[in-house]
Amino acid sequence: MLLFLFKRAMTLLLVLLGLAILIFVIARVVPGDPARIALGLLATAEQVTQLRDEMGLNDPFPVQLWMYLSGLVQGDLGKSLLTSRPVMDDIRGALPATLELVLFTLVIQIAIAIPLGVMAAIYRNSWVDSLLRVVSLIGVVTPGFVLAIILQLLAAHHLGAFPVTGRLDPGLSFSADITGLLLVDGLLYGRLDVVADASAHLFLPSIALAAAGIGQVMRITRTAMIEVASRDFVEAARAYGIPERVVTFRYMLRVASVAPLTILGLEFASLIGNAFIVEFVFSWPGIASYGVRTILQKDLNAVIGVVLVSGVFFVVANLVIDLMLSLLDPRHRIIAERGK
């Protein structure tokens, strides 16, 4: 187990290093002078040269790469041209909003998709199953931004209780200084008004974000449940006279839940990716809308930072899922140790 952990951690570091180098190379080989972009077309040639010196752009490439990587290790991502603050601070400020949105969405996905998947499996090949299949398909094929816009449209007319922009009503004064997550900090401070308002703000964006994954998780749960249903232990449990409800949810679901769990890491990553669209539509002050704003301004340091941080989340989420799986089911550990 220790060897496995060590191996996984080393692979993780390698992937992260590769990621950092790759992003840096992409950012440097693209045409266009970052200093010129930063200063705009009106800047004089001397100003550009001076900024190039300050940014270290005149150094040989390996030196630049080394400076960048050693900065990274110390958590220094350079300065944002858009906000003139260190990129790390900007990201640290925006990250909790995104994390809260993504985690809330993940909870919604699991809470909706797994029961529906179980239902589809119980009533397989009936009209319930077909209906759920169509619903999940609609979720998969509806682009996040189209759904977001339709939800906003509905909110304007019918769902007045749900705000369509921002994270918290500006009238509520509250600073989330413990974890940065409004729901968690609101609970810790005992501010139920904050928790209620933040949940209302979270509702529409997280529905827009959740739709695509719900279908996927549902299908996987359905398949796994059907597969488990044919195993002997289920028949044995029934033969003992254990109520059907208990057999389904206590015995079968425990085994079947391994399958949806395997894709949760991937799901988490794709949520961070899709958050770019949803945050944009709902003016959610997270890392993705920071990313879009800095991208539009060609703020390279900030863009690199955002991409890198999202990449880290992706890799770490997958590692966590792998670990959880190997704790649940030793077979996964053996497969992972042998390499994929």
Added chain:
Amino acid sequence: MSAVQDINFASHGLSARQMAFYRFRRNPLAVIGALIVLSVIFAALLAPWIAPSPESAGSFVDFRNRHSPPSWDNLMGTDNVGRDVLSRVLFGYRISLGLVVGVLGVAVPLGVVLGLMAGYFGGWTETIIMRFTDIMLALPPLAMALAITAVLSPNLINAMIAITLLWWTWHTRLIYRIVKAQMNEDYIEAARVAGASHIHILFRELLPNCVSAVAVKISLDAGFVILFGAALSFLGLGVQPPTPDLGTMVATGSEYLPEMWWQAVMPGLAILYAILGFNLLGDGLRDMLDVEL
């Protein structure tokens, strides 16, 4: 169940291909998907002839007729400068499908060849290709595509480049898995013993075994490329106006929500329709060819 059916088919003298086609036709959702895909392709090809107002595709303006809701004259209403939304949607499909062809035309062959090589040669080739693929897969795709198009300056070609750079990895991983599973099969060993060249084994022995999986993947991919391209344009980083692009139309139209909803919702539904078609078709092909992705 299916084994029994297969025997029946065999006794009726149906070839494997006829059998697969039969299975496809019996799946109503797959047929609907194929019809949707065909309708989108026809709309794109015939847009100049079937669009009620072909001049709406360009920078045409008709201010007297702006913001008019869906009616018999303008089935999907008109936009903020009086252009017919339906005509722009039909022309928009040209851009979407062009993007699909451009992206998949490069990404699929590249991904397939790398996957074949990684699976077949093993060793260092495998390590380098697959580790690089892992890294590429760790990049948040939308963020990367946004970053690339923003730095290269936003337009259709650069959006295509950005999406292509990210897309090949999925095919590499798919083919790699298939090849790895095939490597222990006798026919590979037989080909080797018979003195077949690497090229022969890669492209004449292994590749044919990947074709069905790739076909299914392409069909499913097409929908997601459309989605991806629309998302880029929606954020202002893809196709630039006045070219009629569905994502751009949703973005422009959303400024007039909620009163003039059709300007954003109609192109949005048009995107949904195309993606739905490719997905149903892909699912149908998957069942028909019996492949796992």
